[in-house]
Amino acid sequence: MPLTDPAGNAPTARKSSRPAGATRPTPALFALYARDRWGQLWRGRLGALPHGAVRPWMRVAVVVAAALSLVPAVTHTVWATGSTAGMAASLAEGRGSDEYALEAVFAAFTVLSAAAALMIAFGLGRSLPLRVPLALAWLGSGATACWGCWLWLSICVMGDGAGDRPTALMLLTYAVQMITGLIVVATGARFLAARSRHPGGTP
Numbered sequence: 001m002p003l004t005d006p007a008g009n010a011p012t013a014r015k016s017s018r019p020a021g022a023t024r025p026t027p028a029l030f031a032l033y034a035r036d037r038w039g040q041l042w043r044g045r046l047g048a049l050p051h052g053a054v055r056p057w058m059r060v061a062v063v064v065a066a067a068l069s070l071v072p073a074v075t076h077t078v079w080a081t082g083s084t085a086g087m088a089a090s091l092a093e094g095r096g097s098d099e100y101a102l103e104a105v106f107a108a109f110t111v112l113s114a115a116a117a118l119m120i121a122f123g124l125g126r127s128l129p130l131r132v133p134l135a136l137a138w139l140g141s142g143a144t145a146c147w148g149c150w151l152w153l154s155i156c157v158m159g160d161g162a163g164d165r166p167t168a169l170m171l172l173t174y175a176v177q178m179i180t181g182l183i184v185v186a187t188g189a190r191f192l193a194a195r196s197r198h199p200g201g202t203p
Contacts, residue, residue, distance in 0.1 A: 043130065043131070044129070044130050045126065045127060045128060045129055045130060046119065046120065046123050046124070046125055046126050046127070046128050046129075046130055046133065047123060047126030047127060048130075049123065049130070053191075053194070053195065054120065054121050054122075054123075054191065055194070058121060058187050058190065058191060059121045059122065061183055061186075061187045062114075062117045062118055062120075062121040062183075062184070062187060063118075063121075064183065065113075065114060065117060065180050065183040065184050065187070066114040066115075066117065066118055068176050068179060068180045068183075069110045069111065069113065069114040069144075069176075069180045071172065071173060071176045071177075072106065072107070072110050072144075072148070072173050072174075072176055072177035072180065073107050073110045073111050073114075075169065075173040076103045076104070076106040076107035076110065076173070077103075077104070077107045079100075079103040080100050080101075080103035080104040080107060081100070082095070082100060085169075086167050086168075086169030086170065086173075087167065087169075087170065088155070088165060088166055088167055088170065106144075106147060106177070109139075109140045109143040109144050109147070110140070110144050110177060110180065110181075111140075112136055112139070112140035113136075113137060113140030113141040113143075113144050113180065113181060113184050114140075114180070114184070115136075115140075116133040116134075116136035116137035116140060117133075117137050117141070117184045117187065117188070119133040120133050120134065120137065120188075120191065134188070134192075137184055137188050138185075138188060140181075140184070141180075141181045141182075141184035141185045141188065142181065142185065143181070144177055144178075144180055144181030144184075145177075145178055145180075145181025145182045145184075145185055146181070147177065148174050148175070148176075148177030148178030148179075148180070148181055149178045151174040151177070152171070152174035152175055152177075152178055155170055155171065155174065
């Protein structure tokens with residue numbers, strides 16, 4: 001038997017005071033917003049980029065970043081194999097598989113950043129969706145810049161002992177790692193800003 005109020009009227013459904021979509025988690029809402037707001041920036045394929053989408057100075061910056069990336073990529077790869085050449089004595093002691101794996105990750109992010117930036121700058125892999133190299137460039141360059149900055153700062157405040165002083169190779173590797181990541185980040189940001197202003201033509 002249906003419930004009724006004292007006046008004999010059937011109860012009506014209560015309207016929710018929540019705004020539409022409030023039950024969705026915030027990350028999902030932001031993802032939907034980002035897709036609607038900036039989705040046109042990464043749609044399409046590399047081969048479909050309009051003429052002039054990548055300015056000459058961007059190509060020069062990417063080539064410089066790729067050339068510089070060889071320094072941290074090679075150094076981290078050497079350290080990932082177990083070599084301690086060019087490392088401070090205090091850091092070289094007690095290294096194990098975790099440290100070797102981390103060095104390999106540093107090298108991979110550096111190579112990933114440079115390779116993805118070169119793909120966008122010179123249209124390599126023209127059949128690939130644009131969002132693939134863009135995502136790889138952002139991931140690789142962000143990790144490269146942040147880790148390079150953190151590592152460089154951390155060795156600058158090492159102890160004053162003879163075995164604690166950072167070597168010239170460590171200072172060079174981490175500084176170049178940071179600079180490489182920042183170049184790719186800045187160039188990528190400029191590329192996206194130009195596409196937002198001129199989505200279908202020359203920036």
